[in-house]
Amino acid sequence: MQVQGLSVAAGGQVIQQGLEFDVRRGEVLVIVGPSGCGKSTLLRHLAGLERPAAGHVRFDGQDLHSGAEAPRAALRRRFGIMFQAGALWSSMTLGENLMLPLRLFTTLDAAESERRSRFKLALVGLDGGFDLLPSQLSGGMRKRAALARSLALDPELLMLDEPGSGLDPLNAARLDELVLHLRHYLGTTVVMVTHEIASVFAVADRALYLDPQERRMTAIGPPQELLEHGPAAVRAFFGRTPAA
Numbered sequence: 596m597q598v599q600g601l602s603v604a605a606g607g608q609v610i611q612q613g614l615e616f617d618v619r620r621g622e623v624l625v626i627v628g629p630s631g632c633g634k635s636t637l638l639r640h641l642a643g644l645e646r647p648a649a650g651h652v653r654f655d656g657q658d659l660h661s662g663a664e665a666p667r668a669a670l671r672r673r674f675g676i677m678f679q680a681g682a683l684w685s686s687m688t689l690g691e692n693l694m695l696p697l698r699l700f701t702t703l704d705a706a707e708s709e710r711r712s713r714f715k716l717a718l719v720g721l722d723g724g725f726d727l728l729p730s731q732l733s734g735g736m737r738k739r740a741a742l743a744r745s746l747a748l749d750p751e752l753l754m755l756d757e758p759g760s761g762l763d764p765l766n767a768a769r770l771d772e773l774v775l776h777l778r779h780y781l782g783t784t785v786v787m788v789t790h791e792i793a794s795v796f797a798v799a800d801r802a803l804y805l806d807p808q809e810r811r812m813t814a815i816g817p818p819q820e821l822l823e824h825g826p827a828a829v830r831a832f833f834g835r836t837p838a839a
């Protein structure tokens with residue numbers, strides 16, 4: 596994915612501008628920065644869900660925001676997204692949650708949809724969860740189920756917004772491990788938003804820092820490098836807690 600001269604707005608105000616970076620095939624790129632700096636907004640732009648105020652996002656050479664709608668929708672279907680709220684459909688079982696995208700966007704028959712959905716649930720350690728409702732799960736299990744649903748259509752690029760939020764440190768760390776495991780076994784490229792420093796050091800090949808005052812990205816690189824050699828605000832952000 597190539598991001599060029601991207602400006603993103605929320606509520607009519609530009610909150611980040613001049614964003615310029617690539618997402619490399621197979622990497623885990625983590626977007627970091629203080630609350631309100633625009634991480635979720637940027638992720639929605641990368642997912643093609645919002646129009647940029649300026650600039651371009653291209654995936655596999657195709658512009659996500661210009662041209663006819665049908666090919667752009669096809670492009671978006673190559674992404675898996677887990678939103679910050681991570682909501683599953685509460686009146687549907689986990690199995691139904693995972694099978695719905697397959698029913699809507701593929702021609703797979705019911706038996707094959709079920710087989711694939713069970714496989715995705717097994718990948719996140721919820722083998723027995725097919726017939727459970729979200730309300731029957733713990734917070735950590737619900738996050739893993741939402742992650743499984745984002746994998747339903749075998750995305751090439753997985754976008755995760757604060758997947759560990761609301762979890763205790765142990766379960767958050769387990770979720771980080773799971774993300775790395777999925778990347779390893781499925782070859783999925785991952786763009787993940789977090790403000791947990793431990794999580795950044797655990798999963799990121801590279802981190803991108805969005806500065807809320809300057810309204811631009813002020814650093815991109817391996818977390819250890821940013822901790823040691825980044826601009827002052829970035830070093831301070833990465834140094835808040837000891838690197839795991």
Ligand SMILES: Nc1ncnc2c1ncn2[C@@H]1O[C@H](COP(=O)(O)OP(=O)(O)OP(=O)(O)O)[C@@H](O)[C@H]1O
Pocket residue numbers: 605606607610628629630631632633634635636637679790
């Ligand atoms: N729909 C909206 N209307 C008005 N302002 C918005 C809207 N969405 C986001 N904003 C504002 O844009 C800024 C960036 O929001 P965003 O949710 O992208 O931040 P974030 O970095 O994801 O924060 P957090 O770490 O708290 O999730 C915030 O100041 C927010 O108040």
Ligand SMILES: [Mg+2]
Pocket residue numbers: 634635636679756
């Ligand atoms: Mg956010």
